[in-house]
Amino acid sequence: xxxxxxxxxxxxxxxxxxxxxxxxxxxxxxxxxxxxxxxxxxxxxxxxxxxxxxxxxxxxxxxxxxxxxxxxxxxxxxxxxxxxxxxx
Amino acid sequence: xxxxxxxxxxxxxxxxxxxxxxxxxxxxxxxxxxxxxxxxxxxxxxxxxxxxxxxxxxxxxxxxxxxxxxxxxxxxxxxxxxxxxxxxxxxxxxxxxxxxxxxxxxxxxxxxxxxxxxxxxxxxxxxxxxxxxxxxxxxxxxxxxxxxxxxxxxxxxxxxxxxxxxxxxxxxxxxxxxxxxxxxxxxx
Numbered sequence: 573x574x575x576x577x578x579x580x581x582x583x584x585x586x587x588x589x590x591x592x593x594x595x596x597x598x599x600x601x602x603x604x605x606x607x608x609x610x611x612x613x614x615x616x617x618x619x620x621x622x623x624x625x626x627x628x629x630x631x632x633x634x635x636x637x638x639x640x641x642x643x644x645x646x647x648x649x650x651x652x653x654x655x656x657x658x659x660x
Numbered sequence: 661x662x663x664x665x666x667x668x669x670x671x672x673x674x675x676x677x678x679x680x681x682x683x684x685x686x687x688x689x690x691x692x693x694x695x696x697x698x699x700x701x702x703x704x705x706x707x708x709x710x711x712x713x714x715x716x717x718x719x720x721x722x723x724x725x726x727x728x729x730x731x732x733x734x735x736x737x738x739x740x741x742x743x744x745x746x747x748x749x750x751x752x753x754x755x756x757x758x759x760x761x762x763x764x765x766x767x768x769x770x771x772x773x774x775x776x777x778x779x780x781x782x783x784x785x786x787x788x789x790x791x792x793x794x795x796x797x798x799x800x801x802x803x804x805x806x807x808x809x810x811x812x813x814x815x816x817x818x819x820x821x822x823x824x825x826x827x828x829x830x831x832x833x834x835x836x837x838x839x840x841x842x843x844x845x846x847x848x
Binding site for chain 1: 676692695699700704713735740741789807809826835844847
């Protein structure tokens with residue numbers, strides 16, 4: 573998406589009240605995931621076969637965060653439905 | 661650290677942004693990420709390319725003070741038997757029906773950012789842990805990997821959270837593709 577922002581840059585050349593500067597801003601598109609070839613593909617497949625284990629503490633932290641955010645998501649949905657019902 | 665995030669986020673909700681929803685202001689310190697949530701995320705939503713979720717206070721109806729956001733989309737990781745794209749293309753032109761690719765289903769974190777005022781509260785890791793577990797707790801359609809298009813400044817954060825680079829091609833680019841194998845979460 574393209575859009576422009578106007579900035580006032582104070583007193584750049586001597587004697588000027590201000591100068592105008594147009595800045596072109598565009599968010600970078602989300603990158604596509606490429607097909608893996610050659611060494612990248614071999615490395616990826618080898619890593620897939622490796623068995624890595626996370627610690628019980630790490631697993632507990634992930635589960636706790638999941639439950640916490642899931643609760644927030646459910647609460648968000650409930651509030652959204654309540655507001656929708658109130659406006660209908 | 662973890663307790664800090666639990667207590668400070670207790671009054672928060674997570675909401676999926678709909679097409680008509682907009683975010684009024686957001687500043688994570690990166691103009692590009694700010695522009696994504698302020699202007700581009702509704703377009704991704706409209707075209708059904710990505711869905712964005714925001715973390716905010718329950719009473720922030722106008723999305724004026726969101727603390728963090730993340731956008732998710734379907735993805736896949738494909739690997740080829742060929743050594744290079746050129747060889748693969750040459751082969752596919754000759755043999756149309758030969759796929760010679762293996763693909764693995766994935767979910768992509770297109771963008772994830774935390775508001776500058778909420779940094780250091782472990783919110784990024786909390787959301788990342790949620791996403792990892794979200795796709796294994798109720799894996800309805802099969803999802804083996806989480807991929808992320810990570811900004812260069814955020815790469816150490818993803819590496820700390822178990823992600824690894826997908827290839828070496830984008831090592832010096834402004835964003836880099838990383839992945840996390842959800843099988844790493846399996847219990848013995």
